[in-house]
Amino acid sequence: MIRLGVVGYGGRIHYVVNDAIRGLAPDARVVGVVDPDEAGVRKRLGDCDKQDAVFYKSLDEMVRQAKLDALLIGTRCNLHAVYGAQAAKYDLPLYLEKPIAVSMEQAIALEKAFENSRCQVVVSFPLRVSPLAELARKYIARGEIGQPIHVHAFNFVNYGTVYWEQAYRDYSITGGLFLQKATHDLDYLAYLMGKPIVRVAAMLTRGKVYGGDKPAGLICSKCDEQDTCIESPRNRKRNGSGGNGHPDKPCVFSVDSGLPGNPTVSANEDCSSVVMEFEGGAHGVYSQVFFTRRDAGARGAIVSGYQGTVSFDWAQDQFRYVRHHAPFTATEKVGQVGSHAGGDQELAFDFLGVIRGKNKSRTPIQTGLASVYACLAARESAETGQFVPVRQVGASLLAAAAR
Ligand SMILES: NC(=O)c1ccc[n+]([C@@H]2O[C@H](COP(=O)([O-])OP(=O)(O)OC[C@H]3O[C@@H](n4cnc5c(N)ncnc54)[C@H](O)[C@@H]3O)[C@@H](O)[C@H]2O)c1
Incomplete structure (x- = not known):
């Protein structure tokens, strides 16, 4: 046991x-x-x-x-x-x-x-250890695209209302959606590129979609706009646009979620983007969009070197490798792998391996810290409009990770 x-x-x-x-x-x-x-x-x-x-x-x-x-x-x-x-x-x-x-x-x-x-x-x-990300990393590590020089990563979240109608709406708990969401993406991107993120410039947009002037504490069942509001459980059900259908769902347009037209208020953003520089000079871009729905959902990356491009999208369970200088393009489909694109099972496998003394964690504390430092730099950059250097995990912890 x-x-x-x-x-x-x-x-x-x-x-x-x-x-x-x-x-x-x-x-x-x-x-x-x-x-x-x-x-x-x-x-x-x-x-x-x-x-x-x-x-x-x-x-x-x-x-x-x-x-x-x-x-x-x-x-x-x-x-x-x-x-x-x-x-x-x-x-x-x-x-x-x-x-x-x-x-x-x-x-x-x-x-x-x-x-x-x-x-x-x-x-x-889970994303870093998911079979798709591991496959992409293997291609890159084998030199199949040459040195990775550019990455374009995207995250069109089709369930993003959770950040305005569940506990995540409390900014003092989440600290915004770079930390809440992009922490996964900035982590797996550094893994794919094989280098830490050293500098970022970021931008965010808030108050254009979610948040609003509806009263604090408003829930759908107490609202007289249920017939016309496209976020009411009954209209979401008719439109297939998501949510858990609960009639007591908190209003995504209430003051609890931030005020429209006031970009200084601390509230989750409707969308945000990061330009990032990796150690050694490669760079990339990442965007996350929280108001998309249905088939617009997509999450993945396109990594390019002079020799080729690898790309994948967890929403499509698909990987592609294009050779730039030979007439071949390969596509691989992922089979049934379970939640978070199979990553949750991989994390459990690692954790059990560590408990039994059989294998090492692929996501040690250093990875969590490096990602938090990159997300904090992105948040600061979005607030100040400046490029921000990313604090790096200290030498003693990095040495411990390498052992
Ligand atoms: N890794 C992933 O892919 C992933 C996916 C979903 C959620 N999460 C993260 O998981 C975390 C939990 O999310 P959740 O949806 O399970 O939330 P939750 O609210 O269901 O669970 C939080 C639990 O913490 C308990 N708690 C509150 N104060 C406490 C205290 N002082 N000491 C001990 N326990 C306390 C609560 O009673 C509750 O049972 C969040 O940080 C979220 O970002 C990660």
């Missing part, structure tokens, strides 16, 4: 434990939980965990008493770094949700906590 302790047993970590980890290790059990919402967690826990799970007041108490094999941190964004820094003290494998920090202060404190730590971390970056 693998004994798991969880801090913040919400919807995401329930999926990670119950489906991804237990899909590969049926004997994994949640034996300890730190979460203020005991009643909610008890409802969510898998049937096989309901009996054994003990609730603790603190991470320290859980580690001392629960005889854990591993830890998972699945709180909302603003607490990942706080609990992560505490977990660095223990010699227990750690599954850490992204973004692993939401401010520079948090990120630096987390980096410091890991400087002399033996705690091995699997940062929850």
Whole structure:
């Protein structure tokens, strides 16, 4: 039996434990939980965990008493770094949700906590370890496109309303959508290019689509515009435009989500873009758009070198390799791989491997920090209109990652 302790047993970590980890290790059990919402967690826990799970007041108490094999941190964004820094003290494998920090202060404190730590971390970056990204990286690493010189990455999110109608609408928890969303993309892009991001220029647009002047706390079932509003559950259902159909859904045009015409208010952005320079001089662009729907959904990258181009789109499950100087183009289709393009299962595989001492994490703490530093630089650039250098993970942690 693998004994798991969880801090913040919400919807995401329930999926990670119950489906991804237990899909590969049926004997994994949640034996300890730190979460203020005991009643909610008890409802969510898998049937096989309901009996054994003990609730603790603190991470320290859980580690001392629960005889854990591993830890998972699945709180909302603003607490990942706080609990992560505490977990660095223990010699227990750690599954850490992204973004692993939401401010520079948090990120630096987390980096410091890991400087002399033996705690091995699997940062929850499913895209980097997904079969499609791994295939693209293999082509690039084999030199099939020559040196990668340019990347064009895109993320047309067709479920983006979640950032205005779920807890993510609270900017003080998420810190905006570079940290919330682009943390995945800037991570896998650095992996594909084989180099860290060293400098960014970014731009964002907010208040053009979501946010508005509807009253705070407004929910659809209490609104008299349900027939005409294209975001009402009934119209979304008619139009096939997404959402969970709940009649009590919070209004995406309310003041809770930011004010229109006031670009200074801290609110999630409708769309944002980053121009990035990689160490060694290659560069790329990445855009994320949160108001697209239905078949407009797309997420992937086009990486070019002088010899060729590789491209993929997780929404199409498809990879393409074009040789620039020979008359060949190859296409590969991905089979059935599961959630997050198969990445969640790969993360579970890595985490179990670390627990059993059989393999290393492909997403160690250094990857989470590097991505947070790039996202914070993007946020700063979007606010100041300046190019911003990206803080780099310190030498001692990089050396630890290379071992
Ligand atoms: N890696 C991915 O692809 C991916 C996908 C979805 C969500 N996420 C991330 O997962 C995180 C959790 O998202 P979620 O949808 O599961 O949220 P959630 O609200 O369902 O879960 C958060 C849990 O943390 C608990 N909590 C609150 N305060 C706490 C505290 N002080 N100490 C311990 N626990 C506390 C809550 O009671 C809740 O059970 C978010 O940061 C989100 O960005 C990552």
